[in-house]
Amino acid sequence: MQYFEDIAVGATAAFGSYPVTRDEVIAFAEKYDPQPFHLSDEAAAKTHFGRLSASGWHSCAMTMAMLVEHIGEHRQASLGSPGIDELKWLKPVYPGDTLRCVTEVLGKRVSASRPEMGIVKSRMQVFNQDDVMVMTFVSNALMQTRPTGAPAS
Template identity: 75%
Template sequence: MQYFEDLVVGAKSSFGRYAVTREEVLAFAEKFDPQPFHLSDEAAAETHFGRLSASGWHTGAMSMAMLVENLKAQRQAGLGSPGMDELRWLKPVYPGDVLRCETELLHKRVSATRPEMGIFKTALVVFNQHDEPVMSYVSNGLIRTRPA
């Protein structure tokens, strides 16, 4: 199990592989972000996207799927997240793209009010198959400290 004490500030990681499908882009958009450029090739062609693109929120959900798989593989004693900072959608994500993540641990500290819990910040960047960054954010995570 990976605890707070095992986290190393400055540590970098690369993980994940998520193949974006047209069907998933449409299904997500229909339910959560029904803007025309996420639902129609014709409407998207009239925008700066040029063609059907994934919702930024969908890109966030795909990054979360990769992140959780990575955390499970590490057996991290995670306790969720109080939020994120500095969310940026840098480039459109299109059906056919294959995404991956890179992270860097920026900061960690033990909670002042709950010593059994650590708090950490991680910079996360999502890349497409051309190694172009498509999204970035700073994740705030909660993790158990090592039991005594």
């Protein structure tokens, strides 16, 4: 298991491969963000997007799916998150794109009120298949500190 103490400030990771499909873009938009440019080629063509594009919130959800898979593969002692900072949607995400993630640990500290957990601050960058950054944010992840007697990773 990878605990708070095992995370190094400055560490980077690259992971994920998420193919963006037209059907998923429309289904997400119908349920959560039913703006015309997320639902219709014709409506999107009349906007600065130029064509059907994924909701920014859908981009966040796809990123979360890649992140959870990465956390599971690395057996990280994740305890969720109190939120994110500096969310920016830089470029549209289109059906046919394939997304991937790059993270860098910016800092960490043990929680003052809950010493059994620490807070890890990381910058997340999301890129498409052309290495164009489409989204960035700073995450604040809660991680379990190493229990007494647990082996170091």
